[in-house]
Amino acid sequence: MRIIAGKHRGRVLAEFAGKEIRPTSDRVKESLFQILAPRLAGARVLDLFCGSGALGLESLSRGAREAVFNDVSAQSLAVLKKNLAALKETGAVLRAGYAECLLRLTGTFDVIFCDPPYKMDCTAEVLGRIAARGLLAEGGVVVWESEREEEAPAGWEAVDRRSYGRTKIAFFGRTS
Numbered sequence: 001m002r003i004i005a006g007k008h009r010g011r012v013l014a015e016f017a018g019k020e021i022r023p024t025s026d027r028v029k030e031s032l033f034q035i036l037a038p039r040l041a042g043a044r045v046l047d048l049f050c051g052s053g054a055l056g057l058e059s060l061s062r063g064a065r066e067a068v069f070n071d072v073s074a075q076s077l078a079v080l081k082k083n084l085a086a087l088k089e090t091g092a093v094l095r096a097g098y099a100e101c102l103l104r105l106t107g108t109f110d111v112i113f114c115d116p117p118y119k120m121d122c123t124a125e126v127l128g129r130i131a132a133r134g135l136l137a138e139g140g141v142v143v144w145e146s147e148r149e150e151e152a153p154a155g156w157e158a159v160d161r162r163s164y165g166r167t168k169i170a171f172f173g174r175t176s
Helices: 026-040 054-061 074-087 098-104 123-133
Strands: 044-047 066-071 092-095 109-114 136-146 156-164 167-174
Touching: 026 054, 026 109, 026 136, 026 156, 026 167, 044 054, 054 066, 054 074, 054 109, 066 074, 074 092, 098 123, 109 123, 123 136
Parallel strands: 044 066, 044 109, 066 092, 109 136
Antiparallel strands: 136 167, 156 167
């Protein structure tokens, strides 16, 4: 796992041992960030289920001004902190379940990454909490990674969808 582009291009990131963690593949990440490129300069980014922090770190490498990282796992956050230190980057690091995290956050985000464990079915709840708290900036996008085609709940629309083998990416925006 590595940083694909930007100021940290080619830097290798610390990873998890074992097969239970499913990091976003470099191929998916490269395509995803080509789509997001126009949104990243000066963006505020939330990596809600951050794992190793690869998506938030890629965003910082490509010009995001701030990244907030959250995960419930102490092991994930330990790997994230190693990656932040190796890249000499800073970011707010929270250890909370997604519901608690979304309740504690302030301000708005231009890009919110949601890559929960594939067995977790929380799309409508997470998007509902983001909407209720007004956490998505006007024109912002929630990037949802899953192994199934996620439906947009009321008040949301899928502005783009991509499929990369088993991995499905939905880009959700608020409806007018």
